[in-house]
Amino acid sequence: MNAVANIELPQPAREPAADAHVTSATDPHIKVVARSVNVFYGDKHALKDVSIDVPERSVTAFIGPSGCGKSTFLRCINRMNDTIPIARVSGRIEIEGQDIYDSSLDVVQLRARVGMVFQKPNPFPKSVYENIAYGPRIHGLARNKGELDEIVVTSLKRAGLFEEVKDRLGDSGTGLSGGQQQRLCIARAIAVNPDVILMDEPCSALDPIATARIEELMDELRENFTMIIVTHSMQQAARVSQRTAFFHLGVLVESGPTEKIFTNPDDQRTQDYITGRFG
Amino acid sequence: MNLIFLAGLALLVAVGFLFGRSRANVAAQSEAMHSRPVYHGAFVAIAVLVPMVLVLALGVPAGNHIVETQALGGFAPSLVDDSLKRSALLRDIIAVVNGQYSGNPTPALQRAADTYASMRAFANTLVLGTGLVFGLLGLAYGLRAVSVRFRARTQVERFVKVVLAVAASVAVLTTIGIVFSVLFETVRFFERVSPLEFLFGLHWSPQTAIRADQAGSSGAFGIVPLVTGTLLITTIAMLIAGPIGLFAAIYLAEYATPRFRSWAKPILEILAGIPTVVLGFFAALSLAPWLRESGGILGLDVASESALAAGVVMGMMVIPFVSSLSDDVINAVPQSLRDGSYAMGATKSETVKKVVLPAAFAGIVSAFMLAISRAVGETMIVVMAAGLAANLTFNPLEAVTTFTVQIKTILVGDQEFDSAKTLSAFALGFVLFFFTLTLNVIALQIVKRYREQYD
Incomplete structure (x- = not known):
């Protein structure tokens, strides 16, 4: 399961501070580049000078003890920290060479490219179908009902949920089991065909069987998406990821x-x- | 006198609690007790409280009855049996006893007053004595019960449950009582006017002839003009309060900074605290003339008392009901749903429209229903601004009248209590009650149907 060997690294793992202020990666296989990222919540310095390269079409795991800043950093990548009024982000994060904190960048478009799956499954209180159709509708990805149907079915299939829910697409998404809800959220995220999928402890509210199902899914999805997951479980990081970054006290200690x-x-x-x- | 009783009650309860607790403390030193000493104290206090309260609750009315019967014994049955004359006599007797009677009392009245005074003193002493005896008995019983094995905690819990159940039944029984009292008068009204005429008649004019020679006042009791008037004003009010209240709630809950919200919301709620009389004269003296003038400029004929003026001001009155409750339910929508939507690239307004409002829908419907109930039941603004004329019209520029206004008009002043006119007020009240009840049932159904299972 660990396909670590065939992921080529641009450079050997370095001390993060050493490559601060280098603004872009030259390697085309690097999807996300972060340089000297600092996050403050009010007076609290939550993330200190984090620099990392995330390669495409692979799973990168962020591990570390609670409060170490790994979720904070994850939320910088789709600018979800914008919704927290006291949060302040400095430094540079690029996706495919584009600075996502640039003032001309539209955060709506950014989030269409960077999907997110949360710790607790949060399906909208709508039908299964409407949950998936939500993103394509607001971004106008389907010209007609037929295209929308196709997106919904494809997304459910890619999330491995279609067979279980194909007869109840009209039922409420909140009526599914916890594991199904989380796969529904993954299907919802991939329905807008993002480049990057962020997962914030996606299995911490699930039982072992549902967790195994999601982990299998991550392994399949990495063929098409760049995935970054935050996890508390070191076993999970070892099972699903090709690269791992260890955070401690707001500092990126080591990645590789x-x-x-x-x-x-x-x-x-x-x-x-x-x-x-x-x- | 009752003060002495209550003082004795408080004293005995306190003594019971302290003795019970200290006895339990002593017992607890030798062996582990089932209940903590404080529960034993509470149990003894309850053992004192319950019999004494029962003695007071039963003894005072019984005593009053005996005292009055004795005092009125010297008068002719014709005086005593008539309830009006009986209460007049009693007032006189009490006035004599208190030395406030104007003029010289007749010998019969003076005799009755003497009897009343002595019987009263006797009854009071009797109630007080009985209460104290029962209280002491309860104290003795409670103290005897204190032991290592005694399950005082269970008993105290049971007492708490009974007190709460009594409170709940008082609320329910009051409601049932009001419904029945209105229902009986309504039935009496329908003995005089047929329900069909009442419900479907197009003409409302409740004046009936007091003397046989009066002309033109046979009375007409068709409530359709009142229904249209009430609906017209309520509709106008909700057209104002619905959007403004809901949008204000969305702004406060989703967009406003916490600082703005912390002072804006209380101010909005003050609007709900403005007495409706004040709003009424604002409607009648400021808004209605302004509407009439502006209407005149546009070539419209606006009545000086119009449904529009009343409806607009009533709408202002119910804005806080809509906004405050909606704000609460919008805030109760889990943040995780908003995060999910933002993470999909939805804007704030898309998130509000497609995720937050649908999730809060049931609560928003209840807020609207509460506001409608308030608007339908509101009287003062309509009295002052919409007039009394029962016009059957849907034109908001004309004067209309509502259920509540008619009830108030019928019942103000001296009334004969068996005329169709007076009784019609109860029938109106009953229909109004039925209307709001129906609204509530519909609201409950909607809430049940659309309640979203999040979390």
């Missing part, structure tokens, strides 16, 4: 191929965390 992080990390803090000495 998952296998390396879990077997031979450079930093002592990473070593301590993955061997269970703290966190």
